[in-house]
Amino acid sequence: MKKKSKKALIIVLIIIIIEGILSVGLNHELQIGFDEGKFVIRNVESEKSIQDQITHEFQNYKIVKLFGKFTINWSVLRVILFVDLFLILFAALVRWKMHLIPGKLQIIAELIYTFFSNLVIETVGEKKKYFTPYIFTIFVFIWICNIIGMIPIPGNLEPTRNLNVPLGLGLMALVIVHYTAIKEKGMKLYLKEYAEPISFMLPINIVGEVAKGISLSFRLFGNILGGAIIILVVSNLTRFILIPVGLNLFFGLFIGTVQAFVFTMLVLSYTAVAIK
Amino acid sequence: MESEIIRAAALLGAGICMGFGAIGPGIGEGFTAGKACEGIARSPENAGLLTRTMLVGQAVSESTGIYSLVISLLLIFAV
Numbered sequence: 512m513k514k515k516s517k518k519a520l521i522i523v524l525i526i527i528i529i530e531g532i533l534s535v536g537l538n539h540e541l542q543i544g545f546d547e548g549k550f551v552i553r554n555v556e557s558e559k560s561i562q563d564q565i566t567h568e569f570q571n572y573k574i575v576k577l578f579g580k581f582t583i584n585w586s587v588l589r590v591i592l593f594v595d596l597f598l599i600l601f602a603a604l605v606r607w608k609m610h611l612i613p614g615k616l617q618i619i620a621e622l623i624y625t626f627f628s629n630l631v632i633e634t635v636g637e638k639k640k641y642f643t644p645y646i647f648t649i650f651v652f653i654w655i656c657n658i659i660g661m662i663p664i665p666g667n668l669e670p671t672r673n674l675n676v677p678l679g680l681g682l683m684a685l686v687i688v689h690y691t692a693i694k695e696k697g698m699k700l701y702l703k704e705y706a707e708p709i710s711f712m713l714p715i716n717i718v719g720e721v722a723k724g725i726s727l728s729f730r731l732f733g734n735i736l737g738g739a740i741i742i743l744v745v746s747n748l749t750r751f752i753l754i755p756v757g758l759n760l761f762f763g764l765f766i767g768t769v770q771a772f773v774f775t776m777l778v779l780s781y782t783a784v785a786i787k
Numbered sequence: 788m789e790s791e792i793i794r795a796a797a798l799l800g801a802g803i804c805m806g807f808g809a810i811g812p813g814i815g816e817g818f819t820a821g822k823a824c825e826g827i828a829r830s831p832e833n834a835g836l837l838t839r840t841m842l843v844g845q846a847v848s849e850s851t852g853i854y855s856l857v858i859s860l861l862l863i864f865a866v
Contacts, residue, residue, distance in 0.1 A: 566864065726850050733853030736860070773846035776839070 527752055561747055568743060569672070569736070584673065591670045594655045623647065627775075635783045639695075642782065645687065649680070650775040657735060657767030661759050669767075671735045674728075681728030684778045685720070692785040727777060734770050738762030797866035801859035808855025815848035 544551065559567075575585040605620045613621060627647045631640050653671065660669035670676045693701050705716045742762055746755040823841035827834050 570864075729857065730846060730850045730853055733856050734849075737853070737856050740860075769842055770846070773843055776843045777847070780843075 561744065564747070565740060565743060569740075572673075584675070586666060586668070587670050587673045587676065589666075590659060590668060591656070591676070594652065594659060594670070597655060598651060623651070630776075631779065634779050635786065639786070642779070646775050646779055649684075649778065650771055653680070653731070653771040653774055654768060657771055658763050660735075660739065661763040669735050669739065671731055672739055674732050677728035677731040680731070680774070681724040684727065684781070685724040688778070688781050688785050689720075691782055695786040723781060727774065731770055731774055734766055738766055793866065797862045801862040804855050804862065805859045808852050808858075812849045812852035816845045819844050819848065 572584050573586045575583045577583055601616070601620075605616050608614055609617065624643070624647055627650065628640065628643045631643045631646055635642060656670045656676070660667065660672070689701075696704075705713055707716070739762070742755060742758045745758060749755075819841055823837050826837045
Protein backbone atom coordinates (compact mmCIF):
# COMPACT_ATOMS: atom_id res chain seq x y z
CA MET A 512 0.00 0.00 0.00
CA LYS A 513 2.71 2.39 1.03
CA LYS A 514 4.91 1.55 -1.96
CA LYS A 515 2.00 2.00 -4.31
CA SER A 516 1.16 5.43 -3.01
CA LYS A 517 4.81 6.43 -3.27
CA LYS A 518 4.89 5.28 -6.90
CA ALA A 519 1.69 7.19 -7.66
CA LEU A 520 3.14 10.31 -6.07
CA ILE A 521 6.30 10.05 -8.18
CA ILE A 522 4.25 9.56 -11.36
CA VAL A 523 2.09 12.58 -10.57
CA LEU A 524 5.20 14.67 -9.87
CA ILE A 525 6.77 13.64 -13.18
CA ILE A 526 3.57 14.50 -15.05
CA ILE A 527 3.44 17.90 -13.37
CA ILE A 528 7.06 18.64 -14.20
CA ILE A 529 6.61 17.58 -17.85
CA GLU A 530 3.54 19.79 -18.02
CA GLY A 531 5.56 22.65 -16.67
CA ILE A 532 8.38 22.13 -19.15
CA LEU A 533 5.97 21.86 -22.07
CA SER A 534 4.20 25.07 -21.21
CA VAL A 535 7.18 27.16 -20.24
CA GLY A 536 7.17 30.73 -21.45
CA LEU A 537 6.13 34.02 -19.97
CA ASN A 538 2.94 34.82 -21.87
CA HIS A 539 1.91 31.28 -22.75
CA GLU A 540 -0.59 28.79 -21.44
CA LEU A 541 -0.86 25.03 -21.80
CA GLN A 542 -4.03 23.67 -23.35
CA ILE A 543 -4.94 20.01 -22.97
CA GLY A 544 -8.23 18.77 -24.37
CA PHE A 545 -10.22 17.77 -27.43
CA ASP A 546 -10.40 20.01 -30.46
CA GLU A 547 -12.53 18.88 -33.43
CA GLY A 548 -12.39 15.25 -32.33
CA LYS A 549 -8.61 15.20 -31.87
CA PHE A 550 -6.68 15.09 -28.62
CA VAL A 551 -4.34 18.09 -28.43
CA ILE A 552 -1.65 19.41 -26.14
CA ARG A 553 -0.52 22.80 -27.25
CA ASN A 554 1.06 26.02 -26.10
CA VAL A 555 -1.15 29.02 -26.75
CA GLU A 556 -0.62 32.65 -26.06
CA SER A 557 -2.53 33.63 -22.93
CA GLU A 558 -5.05 36.45 -22.95
CA LYS A 559 -3.40 38.38 -20.14
CA SER A 560 0.23 39.38 -20.58
CA ILE A 561 2.54 39.38 -17.57
CA GLN A 562 2.47 43.15 -17.43
CA ASP A 563 -1.33 43.19 -17.26
CA GLN A 564 -1.17 40.64 -14.47
CA ILE A 565 1.32 42.68 -12.47
CA THR A 566 -0.71 45.84 -12.99
CA HIS A 567 -3.86 44.01 -11.96
CA GLU A 568 -2.17 42.55 -8.90
CA PHE A 569 -0.60 45.77 -7.65
CA GLN A 570 -2.97 48.53 -8.68
CA ASN A 571 -6.36 46.91 -8.44
CA TYR A 572 -7.51 48.35 -5.14
CA LYS A 573 -11.08 48.66 -4.03
CA ILE A 574 -11.65 52.29 -3.12
CA VAL A 575 -14.53 53.18 -0.82
CA LYS A 576 -15.79 56.74 -0.43
CA LEU A 577 -16.78 58.08 2.97
CA PHE A 578 -19.03 61.14 3.31
CA GLY A 579 -18.34 61.91 -0.34
CA LYS A 580 -14.90 63.34 0.42
CA PHE A 581 -12.63 60.84 2.13
CA THR A 582 -11.44 57.86 0.15
CA ILE A 583 -10.46 54.66 1.88
CA ASN A 584 -8.44 51.85 0.37
CA TRP A 585 -10.68 49.05 1.53
CA SER A 586 -8.60 46.11 0.23
CA VAL A 587 -5.63 47.22 2.35
CA LEU A 588 -7.64 48.37 5.35
CA ARG A 589 -9.44 45.03 5.50
CA VAL A 590 -6.18 43.12 5.96
CA ILE A 591 -4.94 45.63 8.54
CA LEU A 592 -8.16 45.22 10.53
CA PHE A 593 -7.74 41.46 10.32
CA VAL A 594 -4.18 41.74 11.67
CA ASP A 595 -5.40 43.99 14.49
CA LEU A 596 -8.14 41.54 15.36
CA PHE A 597 -5.63 38.69 15.40
CA LEU A 598 -3.27 40.58 17.69
CA ILE A 599 -6.06 41.61 20.08
CA LEU A 600 -7.34 38.04 20.23
CA PHE A 601 -3.83 36.74 20.88
CA ALA A 602 -3.27 39.26 23.66
CA ALA A 603 -6.64 38.49 25.23
CA LEU A 604 -6.00 34.75 25.12
CA VAL A 605 -2.59 35.18 26.74
CA ARG A 606 -3.88 37.60 29.36
CA TRP A 607 -6.85 35.42 30.21
CA LYS A 608 -4.89 32.40 31.31
CA MET A 609 -1.94 34.05 32.96
CA HIS A 610 -0.20 31.59 35.28
CA LEU A 611 3.04 31.41 37.16
CA ILE A 612 3.72 28.24 35.22
CA PRO A 613 3.23 29.48 31.65
CA GLY A 614 1.23 27.74 28.98
CA LYS A 615 2.21 27.49 25.32
CA LEU A 616 0.86 30.88 24.21
CA GLN A 617 2.26 32.61 27.26
CA ILE A 618 5.72 31.17 26.56
CA ILE A 619 5.68 32.59 23.01
CA ALA A 620 4.55 36.01 24.21
CA GLU A 621 7.06 36.07 27.05
CA LEU A 622 9.91 35.01 24.74
CA ILE A 623 9.32 37.85 22.29
CA TYR A 624 8.66 40.40 25.02
CA THR A 625 11.77 39.47 27.01
CA PHE A 626 13.91 39.68 23.89
CA PHE A 627 12.71 43.21 23.13
CA SER A 628 12.84 44.28 26.76
CA ASN A 629 16.51 43.23 26.91
CA LEU A 630 17.17 45.01 23.62
CA VAL A 631 15.62 48.26 24.86
CA ILE A 632 17.54 48.10 28.15
CA GLU A 633 20.78 47.47 26.23
CA THR A 634 20.21 50.34 23.82
CA VAL A 635 18.62 53.20 25.74
CA GLY A 636 19.31 52.19 29.32
CA GLU A 637 17.45 50.84 32.34
CA LYS A 638 15.69 54.11 33.17
CA LYS A 639 13.92 54.44 29.82
CA LYS A 640 12.48 50.98 29.49
CA TYR A 641 8.97 52.39 29.15
CA PHE A 642 9.73 52.17 25.43
CA THR A 643 9.34 48.41 25.39
CA PRO A 644 5.57 48.25 24.69
CA TYR A 645 5.84 50.52 21.63
CA ILE A 646 8.84 48.65 20.22
CA PHE A 647 7.20 45.29 20.87
CA THR A 648 3.91 46.34 19.29
CA ILE A 649 5.49 47.82 16.19
CA PHE A 650 7.56 44.68 15.65
CA VAL A 651 4.65 42.29 16.05
CA PHE A 652 2.38 44.40 13.83
CA ILE A 653 4.87 44.71 10.96
CA TRP A 654 5.85 41.07 11.28
CA ILE A 655 2.28 39.78 11.02
CA CYS A 656 1.64 42.27 8.19
CA ASN A 657 4.64 40.93 6.26
CA ILE A 658 3.94 37.23 6.63
CA ILE A 659 0.18 37.39 6.16
CA GLY A 660 0.66 37.41 2.38
CA MET A 661 1.80 33.78 2.57
CA ILE A 662 -1.73 32.60 3.38
CA PRO A 663 -3.19 31.71 -0.03
CA ILE A 664 -6.55 33.44 0.13
CA PRO A 665 -7.51 35.64 -2.84
CA GLY A 666 -7.12 39.31 -2.01
CA ASN A 667 -4.94 38.57 1.00
CA LEU A 668 -2.13 41.00 0.21
CA GLU A 669 0.52 42.33 2.55
CA PRO A 670 -0.62 45.74 3.84
CA THR A 671 3.02 46.89 3.85
CA ARG A 672 3.03 46.44 0.08
CA ASN A 673 1.05 49.68 -0.24
CA LEU A 674 3.25 52.74 0.33
CA ASN A 675 0.69 54.43 2.60
CA VAL A 676 1.09 51.91 5.41
CA PRO A 677 4.92 52.09 5.80
CA LEU A 678 4.79 55.86 5.34
CA GLY A 679 2.30 56.12 8.21
CA LEU A 680 4.43 53.90 10.40
CA GLY A 681 7.55 55.93 9.58
CA LEU A 682 5.79 59.22 10.35
CA MET A 683 4.57 57.81 13.66
CA ALA A 684 8.11 56.71 14.53
CA LEU A 685 9.48 60.18 13.66
CA VAL A 686 6.89 61.90 15.84
CA ILE A 687 7.61 59.60 18.77
CA VAL A 688 11.38 60.05 18.44
CA HIS A 689 11.16 63.86 18.45
CA TYR A 690 8.54 63.99 21.20
CA THR A 691 10.75 61.84 23.40
CA ALA A 692 13.77 63.98 22.61
CA ILE A 693 11.91 67.17 23.63
CA LYS A 694 10.56 65.51 26.77
CA GLU A 695 13.94 64.18 27.86
CA LYS A 696 16.18 67.12 26.99
CA GLY A 697 13.94 70.16 27.12
CA MET A 698 13.03 72.46 24.26
CA LYS A 699 16.15 74.62 24.39
CA LEU A 700 18.69 71.81 24.19
CA TYR A 701 16.62 70.08 21.53
CA LEU A 702 16.55 73.14 19.29
CA LYS A 703 20.21 73.83 19.89
CA GLU A 704 21.09 70.42 18.50
CA TYR A 705 19.95 71.48 15.03
CA ALA A 706 22.63 74.17 14.85
CA GLU A 707 25.47 71.75 15.50
CA PRO A 708 28.36 71.98 14.75
CA ILE A 709 27.75 75.47 13.27
CA SER A 710 24.51 77.34 12.60
CA PHE A 711 25.18 77.07 8.88
CA MET A 712 24.27 73.36 9.03
CA LEU A 713 20.62 73.99 10.00
CA PRO A 714 18.92 73.09 6.67
CA ILE A 715 21.08 70.01 6.21
CA ASN A 716 20.16 68.75 9.68
CA ILE A 717 16.44 69.27 9.03
CA VAL A 718 16.63 67.44 5.70
CA GLY A 719 18.53 64.65 7.43
CA GLU A 720 15.78 64.23 10.02
CA VAL A 721 13.07 64.03 7.34
CA ALA A 722 15.15 61.62 5.24
CA LYS A 723 15.35 59.25 8.22
CA GLY A 724 11.61 58.68 8.21
CA ILE A 725 11.38 58.46 4.43
CA SER A 726 14.21 55.95 4.10
CA LEU A 727 12.72 53.92 6.94
CA SER A 728 9.37 53.57 5.20
CA PHE A 729 10.72 53.17 1.66
CA ARG A 730 12.98 50.35 2.80
CA LEU A 731 10.08 48.33 4.17
CA PHE A 732 7.86 49.12 1.17
CA GLY A 733 10.50 48.31 -1.45
CA ASN A 734 11.52 45.04 0.12
CA ILE A 735 7.99 43.70 0.40
CA LEU A 736 6.86 44.94 -3.02
CA GLY A 737 10.00 43.65 -4.74
CA GLY A 738 9.56 40.25 -3.14
CA ALA A 739 5.91 40.11 -4.20
CA ILE A 740 6.76 41.00 -7.82
CA ILE A 741 9.56 38.43 -7.95
CA ILE A 742 7.20 35.76 -6.57
CA LEU A 743 4.58 36.62 -9.21
CA VAL A 744 6.98 36.67 -12.18
CA VAL A 745 8.91 33.52 -11.26
CA SER A 746 5.67 31.67 -10.46
CA ASN A 747 4.43 32.58 -13.92
CA LEU A 748 7.65 31.32 -15.48
CA THR A 749 7.43 27.95 -13.74
CA ARG A 750 3.63 27.62 -14.10
CA PHE A 751 3.15 27.76 -10.29
CA ILE A 752 4.92 24.42 -9.72
CA LEU A 753 6.93 23.84 -6.52
CA ILE A 754 9.18 26.90 -6.84
CA PRO A 755 6.68 29.42 -5.34
CA VAL A 756 6.78 27.52 -2.03
CA GLY A 757 10.50 28.15 -1.63
CA LEU A 758 10.14 31.74 -2.82
CA ASN A 759 7.37 32.37 -0.31
CA LEU A 760 9.53 30.88 2.44
CA PHE A 761 12.40 33.22 1.57
CA PHE A 762 10.57 36.43 0.74
CA GLY A 763 7.66 35.97 3.12
CA LEU A 764 9.19 34.46 6.22
CA PHE A 765 12.87 35.42 6.11
CA ILE A 766 12.75 38.87 4.50
CA GLY A 767 9.54 39.72 6.35
CA THR A 768 11.03 38.90 9.75
CA VAL A 769 14.34 40.62 9.00
CA GLN A 770 12.66 43.78 7.72
CA ALA A 771 10.29 43.99 10.70
CA PHE A 772 13.27 43.58 13.03
CA VAL A 773 15.31 46.15 11.13
CA PHE A 774 12.46 48.68 11.28
CA THR A 775 12.12 48.35 15.06
CA MET A 776 15.88 48.28 15.58
CA LEU A 777 16.34 51.48 13.56
CA VAL A 778 13.53 53.26 15.41
CA LEU A 779 15.17 52.23 18.66
CA SER A 780 18.62 53.46 17.63
CA TYR A 781 17.21 56.76 16.31
CA THR A 782 15.60 57.23 19.72
CA ALA A 783 18.84 56.36 21.49
CA VAL A 784 20.73 58.93 19.40
CA ALA A 785 18.04 61.58 19.91
CA ILE A 786 17.84 61.33 23.71
CA LYS A 787 21.54 60.95 24.38
CA MET B 788 6.01 56.76 -32.91
CA GLU B 789 7.21 59.28 -30.38
CA SER B 790 5.43 57.56 -27.49
CA GLU B 791 7.02 54.27 -28.51
CA ILE B 792 10.47 55.84 -28.34
CA ILE B 793 9.67 57.24 -24.90
CA ARG B 794 8.44 53.82 -23.74
CA ALA B 795 11.57 52.11 -25.06
CA ALA B 796 13.77 54.67 -23.36
CA ALA B 797 11.90 54.20 -20.08
CA LEU B 798 12.30 50.42 -20.20
CA LEU B 799 16.00 50.74 -21.07
CA GLY B 800 16.42 53.23 -18.25
CA ALA B 801 14.71 50.87 -15.80
CA GLY B 802 17.10 48.07 -16.68
CA ILE B 803 20.18 50.28 -16.43
CA CYS B 804 18.93 51.80 -13.16
CA MET B 805 18.41 48.42 -11.51
CA GLY B 806 21.70 47.06 -12.81
CA PHE B 807 23.86 49.92 -11.61
CA GLY B 808 21.85 50.38 -8.43
CA ALA B 809 22.50 46.79 -7.41
CA ILE B 810 26.31 47.15 -7.52
CA GLY B 811 26.66 49.29 -4.41
CA PRO B 812 24.43 47.30 -2.04
CA GLY B 813 25.98 44.06 -3.29
CA ILE B 814 29.50 45.18 -2.44
CA GLY B 815 28.42 46.78 0.82
CA GLU B 816 26.41 43.83 2.13
CA GLY B 817 29.08 41.32 1.17
CA PHE B 818 31.74 43.37 2.91
CA THR B 819 29.60 43.64 6.05
CA ALA B 820 28.93 39.90 6.11
CA GLY B 821 32.63 39.15 5.65
CA LYS B 822 33.62 41.44 8.50
CA ALA B 823 30.92 39.91 10.73
CA CYS B 824 32.28 36.44 9.89
CA GLU B 825 35.76 37.56 10.96
CA GLY B 826 34.35 38.98 14.17
CA ILE B 827 32.46 35.79 15.00
CA ALA B 828 35.55 33.69 14.29
CA ARG B 829 37.53 35.89 16.69
CA SER B 830 34.97 35.89 19.49
CA PRO B 831 32.24 33.26 19.07
CA GLU B 832 30.54 34.24 22.35
CA ASN B 833 29.38 37.53 20.79
CA ALA B 834 27.76 35.81 17.80
CA GLY B 835 24.21 37.00 18.60
CA LEU B 836 25.14 40.65 18.98
CA LEU B 837 27.31 40.57 15.85
CA THR B 838 24.59 38.96 13.75
CA ARG B 839 22.05 41.54 14.92
CA THR B 840 24.34 44.45 14.13
CA MET B 841 25.22 42.91 10.78
CA LEU B 842 21.56 42.59 9.79
CA VAL B 843 20.79 46.20 10.69
CA GLY B 844 23.87 47.48 8.86
CA GLN B 845 23.04 45.44 5.80
CA ALA B 846 19.49 46.74 5.76
CA VAL B 847 20.74 50.31 5.92
CA SER B 848 23.22 49.81 3.08
CA GLU B 849 20.51 48.03 1.11
CA SER B 850 18.33 51.13 0.95
CA THR B 851 20.07 52.60 -2.12
CA GLY B 852 19.24 49.40 -3.98
CA ILE B 853 15.65 49.71 -2.85
CA TYR B 854 15.54 53.30 -4.13
CA SER B 855 16.71 52.15 -7.54
CA LEU B 856 14.07 49.41 -7.48
CA VAL B 857 11.37 51.99 -6.77
CA ILE B 858 12.67 54.23 -9.55
CA SER B 859 12.74 51.40 -12.08
CA LEU B 860 9.22 50.33 -11.08
CA LEU B 861 8.11 53.91 -11.66
CA LEU B 862 9.79 53.91 -15.07
CA ILE B 863 8.14 50.64 -16.06
CA PHE B 864 4.60 51.25 -14.83
CA ALA B 865 4.17 55.01 -14.64
CA VAL B 866 5.82 56.26 -17.86
